[in-house]
Amino acid sequence: MIKFVMCITRKPGMSRRQFQEYWKNSHGPFFMSNANTMGAQKYVQSHTLSSSLNEGLQNSRGMQPEYDGVAEVWFESEQALIEGMSSPEGQKLGAALQEDESNFIDHSRSCAFIVEEHEF
DSSP states (O other): OEEEEEEEOBOTTOOHHHHHHHIIIIIHHHHHHTHHHHTOOEEEEEEOOOOHHHHHHHHHHTOOOOOSEEEEEEESOHHHHHHHHHSHHHHHHHHHHHHHHTTTBOGGGOEEEEEOOOOO
């Protein structure tokens, strides 16, 4: 299994609450209704808490501000991800997902990458 990870920053002018509500109640269901098209095995949204603990962590380690959330999508393999997104349906879905993301994500301040988990 591999995992697509996206560390997400919300669009300027959008509150964290607005961001989380859209992501959970609009984008999440849209993604899940199309998960089979791309071969996604599992999808998890991690919503950042508005907590003074986050500021303490940032300050104690000299880190950048936290992301507003993290999306994780599991796939059977890199090949399965490539095949799912390369099909005509997958390409159409990829464009629709990116268009929907523009409603709540600031892509210029977000990042995405592929990982392999090592559980201890």
